[in-house]
Amino acid sequence: MTERTAQPAERAEALTGRRMILLLALTCGVAVGNVYFPQAISPLIAEGLQVSPGSAALVVTATQLGYAAGIFLLVPLGDRIPHRRLIATLLGLAGLGLAAAGAAPALPPLAGAAVLTGAATVAAPVIGPMAAGLVGEERRGVVSGTLLSGSIGGMLLSRTVGAPLGEWLGWRAPYLVAAALSLLLAAVLARLLPTTTPTSRQRYSALLAEPLRLLRAEPELRRSCLYQAAVFAGFSAVWTGVALLLTGPAYRLGTPAVGTLALVNAATMLATPFAGRQVDRRGPDAVNLVCLLAVAGSAVVLLAGGAGGTVGLAALVAGTLLLDLGMQCGMVANQVRIYALRPDARSRLNTAYMTCGYLGGTLGSWTGARAYGAVGWPGVCGVVALTAAAALARHLGAVRVGGRSAAVVECR
Template identity: 60%
Template sequence: MPRNDRPTSATPTAVGRKLPLLMALACGVGVANVYFPQAVTPLIADGLGVSSGTAATTATVTQLGYAAGIFLLVPLGDRLPRRPLITGLLATTGLALLAAGLAPATGLLLAAGAVVGVATVVPQLLLPMAAGLVDADRRGNVIGTLQAGLIGGILLARTFGGVLGEHLGWRAPYLVAAVLTGLLAVVLGLALPGNSPAVHDRYPTLIVDTLRMLRDERELRRSVLFQVTVFCGFSAVWTALALLMTGPRYGMGAQAVGLLALIGAASMFCAPAAGRWVDRLGADRVNLWCVLTALAAAAVLTAGSVGGAVGLSALAAGLLLLDVAVQCGQVANQARIFALRPEARSRLNTGYMTCAFLGGSAGSWLGTRAYVQWGWGAVCALVALAALLALAACPFGRRREHGGRETRPAPERVSR
């Protein structure tokens, strides 16, 4: 079958500063739809008269749907015009949120939650789109801006769901999220530039190409190795942290874990700075700093086993370091992969994010087993081991990126 993988030639769209901020807001709202159900599961259990386990399934189904949507829908960003694809997915998400908020029983709620997860992959379409709208010397900065929106959405989602649900009932977060998502569909439909599809392959070919790129693109594999290992350690710590905080060492409730999670807000401000560092110094150097930061985090977190004020301070500092390492590494990795093949950015992001989610899942499983078998020190050792494995992707002895900038590819054709 003939292929058309050549990027179209034109000049980048003059996106200015406002459009990336709007896209960052859309990323935050989109990813929040995946995470806020976690905060209202006890309220769902009471409201629908079901067990806590059944109510928790709604959050799990939404997250599984998100992972499936990344693999199945994000590659379409290379095949279809992104503006109608993004607005269509936002409209679908809004309707599914409305159905979830009006659901009379768990069956419809689970079905609607699954649709929310699958359709709310808009952030993973906006990131490669933004990378194609600017010159290479601004790519890291713009990606960092959108990544900051993602971090903010993840951090504020549970607060949004918990506070609104506590005062107005579990349906309120779903209904408010439906309105916000619908408004975003309209605003982005007016604000986003149009783009012509870069390839005309059939859908099965797009999926196969995603897997083929993981095999053929060395820089993609390096980015995957960085993120899978560091995110694995990150997930291991956060999974085991709840066991540590609620155990005999600290004897605190789950609310304390939520308060510690707010510490990661600082990484929201580090992401744009990481993007500027990538533009000036290159993704490799930023990745190396992130790996070293993860190693430092593992050392600091070890003191968390002491307990008391000293242990809490160590946990807070270590979690902040680890969160900065993960989020800034994400900016560097995506800047690297989006420079590889302009016509395949959505497929590159699909392979990258799917592997990252698999690494996070493995980290959660390993973190729980390590804590149960050997305690908190083993979890910290797991983080250090993961960071050392990430060092294998560092370009020791290889040619450094010139000025931190890749060869400027031909940008995507855009239209209004």
């Protein structure tokens, strides 16, 4: 065996080592957490910068808008630039953006730094395709599941830790701690990640255009994108509004309550593998239907959360858990559907899918803040109900069309 043929096997073996997988999962968690902890500390930002809660919520919107832009503009580079260099650079830029946000003297520079942070903290969507390309087919499910658990854990724990840390040391502290973690991981991964060879020589403009061409050419990709964008819009509206609800007159709790509520939803880390098995057995459409119904039902449960007190708090726990389960398990079904379309273009399919999803999340954060300011918590629940209804209508229409097509083929 020559050195040239031995190197890929050695790299794959290095990647599949337990420590490397856990390190990559930790990286996914830190990167994804950078997008979500601002949701839990927006009331503290409002107080610290002496702006309205609605204005402070723009930081959440700016972060998610930057993340959506990063997925579209930077993730396709995973096919063009060696992964070690790209991932370390992205984490380094994210760390610098977080440090700038933590030092921002006013809301406009904070929002600008939030856009930079969101755009650069797209390590998780780059790591996933890298891992899939370096391990054997029999290991891809295990590695992908571990990375997804890391991402979910980062999403939940960042809010749980960020809120009390901000309450204790001020709103700047979560940004500075996240900056230190990102810069540390950039240095570690720059040394430990295996060397990879780019799979594409396309120009940057061609890489950017490919997800758009796939969206036009693949109806099932467009359908999956609609589901994720709609559900994530409702999800983001709730987590933007719930911080305002819990710290407002209905509950008068501190921002740590937001983090505690997020921690309750850690059950979603255990639910996604089960959802994956159900997708394998029943197909993506069946799982999507259950998930969309769960999201619609969460709007009703969450509505009771506006009443305050023990009953209202229980409704918030149950409603956010139902919403999180619907979104995360639905994501498994959506990704299984799109990855089956073009095995040779999964990274670009994922770019299109995640860009649409986070654009939906950005719109949801903005709409949720405005709905809360206009009519209070019922307005946020209305956003969830409307987005779920739109996705359900599209899904039922697709199932009916698919059933008629199958019947025509059977008759012929």
